[in-house]
Amino acid sequence: MTEPLLDIKNLRIRFRSDEGTVKPVNGVSFQVNEGETVAVVGESGCGKSLTSLSILGLVPSPGEVFEGEIRLQGKDLTKLKKNQMRKLRGNEISMIFQEPMTSLNPVFTIGNQMTEVIKLHQQLDKKESINKVVEMLDLVGIPEPERVVRQFPHQLSGGMRQRVMIAMALSCNPKLLIADEPTTALDVTIQAQILNLMKKLKDELNTGVILITHDLGVVAEVADRVVVMYGGEVVEEAHVNEIFDNPVHPYTRGLLSSVPKMTGSVEELGAIQGSVPTPSQMPKGCKFHPRCPIATDLCKDEHPNLEETLPNHFKRCFHMEGGSIYEQHKRETTT
């Protein structure tokens, strides 16, 4: 078997404060292969962003990775020294953030901010790096890149800024691109443009992509594989078609039925009851059990493991046949 590009094993992150210790990421494992897009989905606060930040070693203090491995082509990133890590950032791994409005420094020009990375990692001189920037901006479909280079972020629209972010992230040909909700803040038409761009670039550059989102539509559009997170854990992982066709975990199923559809008849949405727990109020046992329609006493006490129940399909649930019970319940409750 070929080595995966990125291999996260049992990642755990904790925040220690006077109030006590919380562990918003508590045992996350998944892999990303070259040229593959892995979508990480889950509701707000389930630890998606922290997981991605930990890959770059940017977990905000007082947070820390206290257990687990993050291997990039075999190299454990958690063991790297600060400046070794710094050499990777923006070079082998780059990241795009959710808010294109605030992710660019308002007081420097686009050119300034983009050449910075290129000069840093590629030892190009000023002129060459400007050329490179223009080339990259062109690649992400920005009209008149020569002009944009001299502009400040606030002079660009949200969609343009997100393109700039993507261009910046790709400018050093990273092996791994992490996109943390890259389209959440954008309008649908702009989102479609960006998603299209990402699909196109992925084909061209063969970069591994971690796409973080809570929008299942985005997943359906671009992902190859899907990792579903809940309460700081991976609860299900499978190929994208498998997730949509045959979701096993009750949470995944609930999520899918919560989403209003664009096609088919309009019916009552299959909402998940209750709300997302915060890391400090995480229940014992299966973290989903208070909201789970099929939870049993076992779920309350025991913590299930992530298991490969079907080939390349992992789930964290005691109920092998959970799926069918859920279906049955759902049929009962919808009129």
Next chain:
Amino acid sequence: MSSIKEKQLPNVLMEVKGLKKHFEVKKGYFNKQVSYVKAVDGVDITIYEGETLGIVGESGCGKSTTGEMLLGLLKPSEGVVKFKGKDMTEMSKKELRDIRKDIQVIFQDPFASLNPRMTVEELIGEPLEIHTSMTKSEIKNKVIELLEVVGLNSEQLKRYPHEFSGGQRQRIGIARALALNPKIIICDEPVSALDVSIQAQILNLLKKLQREYNLTLVFIAHGLPAVRNISDRIAVMYLGKIIEITERDQLFGEPMHPYTEALLKSIPVDHPKWRTNCEPLKGDLPNPANPPSGCTFHTRCPYAQDICKNKVPNLEEVKINHFTACHFPLKQ
């Protein structure tokens, strides 16, 4: 399944004609030369009793501004807003305050739309306190009743908004809006800030309440799927204008305006198998302070012709109950 089609010709509840809102953007201090942001630039809508009207459009196209004018919170620059035949723009302050009983609102951000310094009881009881002569204990009972209606319980009466999750707060907002038995509730993106699973809960709740209380809802959103899920009729806005308005299935089935068509195509697919590689709409939303001439969409429209650059298309009934503002409506 019940929909508006099956009912008899419904009563008109609100009617909006030629509604405009131009915000002044001052430049300089004594400079009389001001420019205008045409946030809403000529909107006509009729809202029927008991229906749910969805309004969609990209951000900044004037949805909230329209909503606020419907509520009477914002004075239109031009145009009339009639509620049950009476023009709200000509009402005195007092009349307006009375009419508030009938028109209520739910805002997008459940974190910002509740006064953090008031308890749930005060929040929900306040409209009753203002508009009715109920005693304290009557109010309290009513508040408890309302809490149950929206799926909260009476133990939570004395709590403050920050002690609730987003979905719960949105429920408090709904209870507050329901307190005076309004005729119509304007929902300005009530689910956009919520997680998917919570979003579904709120959508379901709104639908339930609408059925039970025969409410009229105006549901503003920029997410088409949610609008589709709840609305009977849908209006699509672009740069301060309504460019298409029709019944839900009609809109999704046979969009007539190129923008609507593009919007529908832009929405991510429901299932990975249906992925397409079609080119999305090009370009950004133009600046409302400086909108394009003619049909404002012509800069992004794949079918645009010369006339579109010069002549403003009117919103016309191209099919029964299907209005669109386009020189070249699409034919399916």
Next chain:
Amino acid sequence: MNANTQVEQNMDVKPHHKEQSRVSKVFKQLWKSKTGTVGLVIVLCVILMAVFADIIAPYDHTETNVSARLLPPFWMEGGSFNYILGTDNLGRDVLSRIIIGSKVSLLVGIASVIVAGAIGLFLGLVSGYYGKWIDQVIMRLVDSFLAIPNILFMLIILAVIGPSLTSIIIVLGVTTWVIYARMVRSETLSIKERDYVKSARAIGASDYRIIKKYILPNVVSSFIVIATLNVATTIILESSLSFLGLGIQSPDVSWGLMLSDGRDYLATSWWVATFPGLAITITVLGIIFLGDWLRDMLDPKTKS
């Protein structure tokens, strides 16, 4: 059975807080912030000292004893336990004067902040809420006050009306209201645009009600923070006024007056000025710590 009812029953995910536990939570938080605790303790001590000044003070603050002039504190040669912190140039007990001076210093600090706060709060609310020409007028007034240094303003007014406890309080208040007005105005402006104010207008609440129940409670926390910090500023300002001869006048005594009078003895009898100076410094330190902690506590941004 309907899915919604299901949801409704299981909503209560957060544990129920009782009022009591809220209070204890505040104290827990306070305890955790070491500087906050220190600040609170200092401020409480000073307040207690001021309230019971006449009981605690071993001597009257005007009691002179020419045979015991400029005695050093007890631990120094020549000092005695009769005058723990020594005596001043008229043989008055420094400790007693500090204790009794705390009354005036705190009174000046707090009362003038109340005067300034009341003016600032009112004008700020009016200016921010009603806007238009009222706002223009008030803001120009604010600009005018900002353009004249406080101390100069006070110097002129006090020279005109003569320094007395009341006039000092009023003048301090009248010249420093601007800070509050600016702060309250900008908060009001932003709160006015929040959705919860819109929703209040949507249910037909009157302007008065909106100001009282929506805007006021929401500016109050920033207001308290600024007011607290300004008590400290005012105490220092009062000492500067004393330096210019326009502060509290004998036979009343304040820390500022003691410090200013004692400055001539800094090189020879350091204790005359140093102890009131320390009293000012410690109190100001306490107030600032407390204020910073209050800021952290009351500011929803840092709280969550």
Next chain:
Amino acid sequence: NPDSSEVDTGDEESSGETAEDDELVIANGSDMVTFDIHDHNNTSTEAIHVNLFNYLVKADGNGGFVGDLAEEWENIDERTWKFQLREGVTFHNGEEFTADDVKFTLERVANDDTLLEHGNYNQIAEVNVINDYELEIITENPEPALLNRLSRLGSGMLPSDYIDEEGWDTFLEEPVGTGPYQFTEWVKDDRVVLEPYEDYFGEAPKWNKVTFRSIPEDSTRVSELLTGGVDIAANIPPEDWERIEGDDAVKLADSPSQRVMMLVLRTAENEVTGDPKVREAIDLAIDNEAIVENLYNGAATPTRTRVTPGNNGANEDLYGQSNYDPERAIELLEEAGYGDGLEISFDAPSGRYLKDRETAELIQAMLSEVGITVDLQFNEWSTFTDKYSSRSFGEMFMIAYGNSMFDAALALDRLTQAQNEGETDYINDEVEQLLTEAESNMNQEERVKQYQKAQELIAEDRPHIYLFQMDSVYGLQENVDFEPRLDEMFYVDDLSKN
């Protein structure tokens, strides 16, 4: 003496600030006010002026006078004085000094009632120029104190031609006098710099450069002295003496001044202080010695009169005296019917005179010992002067008067009935008669007697309760020789450094 500088002990740190041996730096507590010699009444300003301007005559310090710009003078009749001027005197601009300049100077101040010194010169009716070096001064009334007036503040001689041609504004910016030093620079609130005038008629000026600095903050002034930044620092407060005495590089010099601290009481019948017993009780209750010892470190002299030695008409019997007898004071109060206490109001200036506040506080404390409750009110100086000129003080106020005329006339003027109305309202016909007669009595001996008698009567009646004569205390560098003067002037050529 340049050689002796080598012997100078070197334990003083040289901060590079110490003036050169032929330069002199003097620090005052306030800036010079103006070069308009007629429009200020400020001693420390005059202390600078005396180096730039000359008087016609100078007080010799013993009640007599010596010539300065005048060589001879005589009293021709009651109202006419004739003066013979020194010849060959030039102003700093080279013009010669003549009788015209005297006429110009004296008639200006005698006629212009907007000038602050006008009141002290309006006795002069006119000045007749006989020739360039001879002139007559005619007074309105017999004026026994004319020479006193001509030897004080405001009687420096001005260059009439220069002022006529260039105007006052130029003169004020670049003043010109006949003195040993001429004006170089005035940085307001910082320093006045003088340089020697080579053609001075008298002995050649000693210093190459003289700087008068203004340092209002006491402790700063003392610090400057200690670091050698100044040669002389005026007005050293008692609390800093120890520092100065403890430092080998500097020393103190003190001399009595013309300033007498006193209490002014209302004597009208309807006032509590209208009862002489109450006034006496107040006097007896105050321990002047204690105040002088404790507050002024001894740098003051108790007195029962305002006309102190060195002044024309001084009654030395009352000088150096004080009566302190608290028991008797209590008795007196009882006799006056205030056995169970009385309350009087007491206004004092704050920050105007050395230790004024402390003095008032001590007085308050002393009076309370004998059962007088004092409602003490401190007044910032301008408030004080407001009340002073509107005569709106209560029963008692404290003030320290100076006397630049060195004559009893000015000192006792304020007690004449014409002047004391609304203030003390003091009526004693005998005193009134003595004062009026003495005012224009050209017989000096008799005049002195009249004043001395009046002082005795006043000391018994106590419309004023005199407390003490204040010293002026200077800090000097060890190598500076300086004899402080009763009139507080700095005649810089009288100083020397070695």
Next chain:
Amino acid sequence: MRYFLSSILKVIPVLLMISFIVFFLVRLTGDPVSLMLPETATDQQREDLRQSLGLNDPIYIQYFTYMADVIQGDFGESFRYNQPAIDIVLERLPASFTLAISSMIIATIIAVPAGIYSAIKRNTFADLIITGSSVLGKAMPNFWLGIMLILILAVQFSIFPVSGSGTIAHLVLPSITLGTAIAAEMTRLIRSSMLEVLGSEYIRTARSKGLRETIVVNKHALRNALIPVVTIMALQTATLIGGTLITETVFSWPGMGQLLVQAVNARDMAVVQAATFIIAILVILSNLTADLTYRFLDPRIKYED
């Protein structure tokens, strides 16, 4: 440019209001005549002077007359110096200006590194020390600090001259005295501004690019953090000038501060009025400058109009 003009227009009502406030304050001081004439002046003389000064006119007429003069640059005569008040004030301006600028420089030199350092080392011992000292700096009254500095640095160690003006060395102690409170305020501001900026998303972006921490802080964070500091510090100009009143008196620095203290004490109101006016204009100008700097530092604003 248009912005600039409009701000200048905005200044006019402010100046009018200030003139109004100051004028009436000064008129309340009571009768200037009694201070201008010797104590022995007769009532007739007083009345004449009052008449010639126009003090018998209704107060609003007096105000308009005064304003008409002010517009022509005539702030009246100082009766203490018998000179036009404005000349006296302008004469002192350079000294005060020098002092203010140098204390601002000293404050900046202290505050910028201290603020940055304590923000970066948040909640460490160093942070505690810096925050603590900045509170101390605020708590020390100006005059006390000045005197202490003289006693220690000038008298004890003879490093700097005690007082006066003339050389750069003379400037040091007053500048430190005046600068300390400003530095304290500035440190606190920079710290909190820096903390806010350091938590922002573009800083995370900068880090994710692999930039060195020094570049992240000095390039990306600092400029953004200084933007609000500039404006708030401009508001401190008034405080700074207020501080000169005391500092100049302690160090006998021949500037406007000392002049004002003495003018107020002598009731030389023409000078007080003129100086207050000049100070107000200075403060307003410095706020304008700060605004322009702000615009320079923050491109978001520059391009808006």
